[in-house]
């Protein structure tokens with residue numbers, strides 16, 4: 254259950270939105286921030302706050318790739334699998350990431366630090382292959398640069414999960 258203060262702030266956001274759907278992503282993001290991922294309980298709370306059905310919230314949640322309906326690691330690694338990055342060497346980078354992290358796509362590392370997921374074009378098509386880790390984009394990647402990026406992100410710590418609040 255969310256704290257009353259969070260509920261009130263979300264209700265205020267909905268009240269100021271043109272429609273409940275306009276506020277839906279913000280509500281889901283904040284609930285995701287609270288729980289670490291969008292739990293079933295959070296879906297129910299979002300539905301209540303937005304005045305939508307659980308199914309409607311579920312549909313919205315599964316549409317947005319940065320809303321997570323299952324537990325994820327502290328840091329999300331998004332790898333662009335769209336055409337330009339694909340041509341620039343996406344597969345080699347993906348294979349390297351999977352080997353380094355010991356996970357398949359969609360998996361979370363054993364230490365809970367990273368979850369690896371694909372994503373669509375990030376609008377940096379001339380800079381591929383690229384990934385984002387949290388809010389940082391690492392571009393023109395080689396396997397060596399991937400290792401550096403992972404090291405930077407590991408050293409930057411175990412702060413609150415960086416996926417919280419992103420969408």
Ligand code: FES
Pocket residue numbers: 333334335336337338339373374375376377378379381383
């Ligand atoms: S194709 Fe990867 S950023 Fe556009």
